[in-house]
Amino acid sequence: MSLIQAKTPPGVMELLPKDQIAFQRFLDTIRRGYERFGFLPVETPVFETVDVLLTKTGGETEKQVYFVQSTGARQQGKDAELALRFDLTVPLARYVAEHEHDLAFPFRRYQMQRVYRGERAQKGRFREFYQCDIDVIGKDTLPVAYDAEMPAVIYHVFRELDVGGFTINFNNRKMLAGLFETFSIEDGERRKLALREIDKLDKIGRDKVIESLSGEGIGLDRELATRLLDAIGLTGTNAEIMAALGAMAGRSDLFAQGLAELDAVLAGLKALKVPEEFYRINPAIARGLDYYTGTVYETFLNDFPGVGSVCSGGRYDNLASHYTKSRLPGVGISIGATRLFYQLKEAGVIKGDGSTSAVLVTQLDPALSADYLAIAAELRDAGINTEVQFEASKIAKQLKYADRAGIRFAVLMGTDEQARGTVTLKDLGKGEQHDVPRAELAERVRGLIDGQR
Amino acid sequence: MSLIQAKTPPGVMELLPKDQIAFQRFLDTIRRGYERFGFLPVETPVFETVDVLLTKTGGETEKQVYFVQSTGARQQGKDAELALRFDLTVPLARYVAEHEHDLAFPFRRYQMQRVYRGERAQKGRFREFYQCDIDVIGKDTLPVAYDAEMPAVIYHVFRELDVGGFTINFNNRKMLAGLFETFSIEDGERRKLALREIDKLDKIGRDKVIESLSGEGIGLDRELATRLLDAIGLTGTNAEIMAALGAMAGRSDLFAQGLAELDAVLAGLKALKVPEEFYRINPAIARGLDYYTGTVYETFLNDFPGVGSVCSGGRYDNLASHYTKSRLPGVGISIGATRLFYQLKEAGVIKGDGSTSAVLVTQLDPALSADYLAIAAELRDAGINTEVQFEASKIAKQLKYADRAGIRFAVLMGTDEQARGTVTLKDLGKGEQHDVPRAELAERVRGLIDGQR
CATH class of the missing domain: 3.40.50.800 (Anticodon-binding domain)
Structure with missing residues (x-):
């Protein structure tokens, strides 16, 4: 009998037992942290029906979806009815809409499962990876106090993960939108473009962003663009940044509202006893997705800035508009555990050296x-x-x-x-x-x- | 915007948070039990390449496979290159063959992941379900002492799961084959047929089995068939059954070897301090699969016999002959956690009534x-x-x-x-x-x- 080559499919993280033990501990630590704050576990099936999963019209996501089809359906030449989840947000939306009447709101759920994306295979990019999400979903409303709880969870979890220093950056999309208003970028489409440019700040640098902001499409006056970048590049203590932003308040209600929310998050973090060295307001954090409408978060490891954000998320207005007429505002964060573990292992921060046996x-x-x-x-x-x-x-x-x-x-x-x-x-x-x-x-x-x- | 119906795909077990907490505890208990015996965790990707997964020629399994295809591959009209695992044994074989040189043998692994089968949807049947497996894999040889460890793990885990009384039934395929020899069923094909009939004993009853054994195909003398059924239907204490089987020993070496292995398992269980009320030799346990070659196990809940075996497995000669020339004998068991949890919940044995929050x-x-x-x-x-x-x-x-x-x-x-x-x-x-x-x-x-x- 000729042998078949035993080979893991490309683009997945398969570990030897010692590393798997370390990864299991890693996941357990995240889970324990989430449960410490009273989040409830949810698991959803690995696949959803195509109808449910692909509500968003096209875009990058749909190109990366894995379709699933049983032998029988395939033989009948049917279209695939199922597809693997590409994140945990769509399954959450479907879950909450489907089980709405059986859930207690505000609904606090955590979910730690693998998601699937048909990425081009390259080192450090995974087609199958764990996401570890928490979200709090309100019915009709959700107080901004919940926005302060998210960084407290991040603080708790990352301290327990023992991966060295980290900084939770947060910002507010209303504040950002208000800032654009203040700088005379009133039009929605132009704001979106401006946001996208600001998101590139870290990568392309201040000068190039100013150039794009004052170039075609956005067409901001060069001096205004410079002053906008000054605002977005604010540094200092949280109090100093708040003071500097406060000084810019004026005609924009959105700006004032965003500022008040930032203030509430700061107050909450203080009450929750999160040491201030672990969080900072960063007006340059925009988060690309239109999805977010208020507080946004990104978390960086102080010793490994190149890893990028290791825990991100934010506030959104309505979780499940595709599936229910109920208004379900929420706030959540996500840890991409597979990628984070992989990079910490590569960096030698995590060592797989234990056994389950004593x-x-x-x-x-x-x-x-x-x-x-x-x-x-x-x-x-x-x-x-x-x-x-x-x-x-x-x-x-x-x-x-x-x-x-x-x-x-x-x-x-x-x-x-x-x-x-x-x-x-x-x-x-x-x-x-x-x-x-x-x-x-x-x-x-x-x-x-x-x-x- | 028209709403899309939020609906879980059919054939999966999706739980509300309280039940999910109970299920999580259920899985944690199994994991803790497996680790108590020094089994090492392994996780494999949800899909394998079609080459690796579908080595076995045809049969029921292949009919139930879910094929996976990315949008890109689909658009190019390619055949599916990936498929969802339908058990954890094929991935284990692939894993051990692929990582053979990095593993220490005997390799003791546990794996608790979901598997996928395109079953017809019906109550209590799942298309996605957890299997919780342990296996010990030897290189070239694996002492029979490991066969005694399996029921000790089952005892430990099910006691901790707190699901009432249970009985671990075990038998030996060599003993069974030797018994057939003794009763003049020498031919391999006839033995296979006889095994299959005996496997039906519980369902169709003694008389019908005797009829089939003495009917066309197997053609056993009716009196011999009756005596064979007497042997297979032996009851009493383990010592009594061993004595009765011992009295039948004669010209078959296989029978003697099987009996010696049963004896070794009994001795091991005694040394491991498993109370005898929890296990019994049951000569009627055949396990359908050709795969098994020695000890076989089935476990029944005393209060819920209708549930069928809740933990089964056995000894096999060679794990990964499709992928490596190395000879890798092993012994393992599997708990179908989703089905078991579902049935215990239906029976009211498990109640989801806790929270993660205190x-x-x-x-x-x-x-x-x-x-x-x-x-x-x-x-x-x-x-x-x-x-x-x-x-x-x-x-x-x-x-x-x-x-x-x-x-x-x-x-x-x-x-x-x-x-x-x-x-x-x-x-x-x-x-x-x-x-x-x-x-x-x-x-x-x-x-x-x-x-x-």
Whole structure:
């Protein structure tokens, strides 16, 4: 029989067990953080009907969709009725609209599942990746106080992820729109163009943005464009930025409203005890999507600015207008966990070096194998993850296996020790070994794991 | 704009948050159990290339496959290159073959992911469902001792799942084949047919099986068929069944080998301290698939026999012959978590009645909202999942929300209490309320959660 090449499909992150353990911990930490704030889990199917998924007219998204078709439907020459989700927002909208009468509002949900995009395969770009989203959905209204909770969750989660310093940048789209008004960009289409240029600030630099703003299409006076960029490039403490923005308030109600919302977010973050070094108002944060209507967020790792935003989101006016007449305003954020994990692993911040097993019970003497199983059962009953070696190979090979697998402890027992009622406990992590009465083994291992001697 | 009907695709289990919490706990329990025995996590992509996935020639499986195609590939009129996995065994085989040189053997992996089958939609049948698998894969050989570990894991997991009594049935395919030999069914094809008939024993009953065995195709003498059924229908303690089987040993080496393996499994289970009431040798367990070559397992819930086997598996000779020349024998089991959860929920064994939040901090007086946020931050810092109500609705409505959401505690604080430095802690679960100094709130909640007063 000729062999088929065993090959992972391109564009996915498939991990070896040690890295998978690290990734699992990573996801668990995010989940624990989301639950700490009382978000409720939702899982939706990997596919949605094409009708539901592709409501938005065309664009980049639809080009990247994966269609799904069963053998039967395919043979009948039917069009695909299903497609893989490309984000968690559309499934959320469908879920909330479908189950509206069974949900309590404000509805706080988290969802951590994989999404699919038919991206061109390239390093660091994934066709299948985890998104870890939270959203709070109101019915008719949703107080701006929820906008302050989002950065508090980000702070909590990223501190727990232990990935070094990070800064949550936030801004307000109303403030930005008001700023455009103030600078005489009244027309909606021109504002959209201006927003898009400002979004490029980091990439193309201030001069080029001024050039585009004063060029054809937007046609802002060059001096106004410069002053607009001054406003958008404001730096300093949050209080200083608020003061400088306050000084620009004038005829635009939108601007005033945006400013008041920024103020509310600042007040909320203070009350929620998020240290100020972790967040800052950044008037240059625009977020490309039209979807967002108020607060917007982007989060950067201080030591890895090149990674880009690792947690983004914002406030929107209406979640599910395609599926229900109910008005469902919301605010949410998303962590692209696969990409973030991949980049932190590449940067050496995350190391896959652990095992799920804490202990390997070795097979020193096959005649004692019933004892080895019993020792393992005792350790497991004490809540210690334990593996038994059943292959009667050389003990050096067994210890090498434990070491390679990242298992910290090895238990050895020969007939002498059995007679004495003791075992040898090797701490492979520390290169130490202890003679331990068998009856005290579980307690001893627990103590060493918890850091006592 | 006309609305699109928000509808979950047919044949999937989508849960409301409370049930999703229960399901999440269900999966976590299984995962914890698998890790307790030192199994390592693996996740594979939802799709595999068609080449890899569809190595087996035809059959039911291929008819049920979902093919996946990106917009681009579709427009070019190409054949689908990807398909959704229909189980976790094929991805495991591909994974082990692909990463063979990076894995330590025996390789102990667990995998808990969704799989996809284009089933006809009907109640209790799912097109998308979780499988929770463990397998131990050896290189060249794998001692039979691992066969005893599987029921020990099943015992551990199902005890933790807390679903009432259950019985792990196991058998040995070599013993069964040897039995056929003993009863003069030597020919492989006839054996296969006989196996299939025996697999129907539960459904069609003893008499009909005897009829088929002595009918055309198998053509066993009627008396022999009856004696074969006597052997297969053996009941009693494990020791009694072993004794009765032992008495049948004779000219078949296969039979003797199977019997020795059953003996080894029994000895292992004893050493692993699995109480004997939880497992029994059942000579009628055949498992349809040709795949299995030694020990086979099926697990039944004592109170819900109609549910069928809730955890099945067995020993196989070679995992990945399609992808590698290495010989990779293994043993594994699988829990169909979606179906099991669904049926236990239908039977009322599992109730979705909890929340991720332990505490709701209510909004009694909007002027105090900064305090409410601070109280929430204090509770969260103490590791207590806490939600803040930001909508300044009537307090009765807020409490109703908490109750409906399954949140056990509500914290209330008005200006009087603020002045006194206390809060009111309502235990909605018990219908009690306590006046608590704010500084002691977290400790008090923790105490109530842990069951102290």
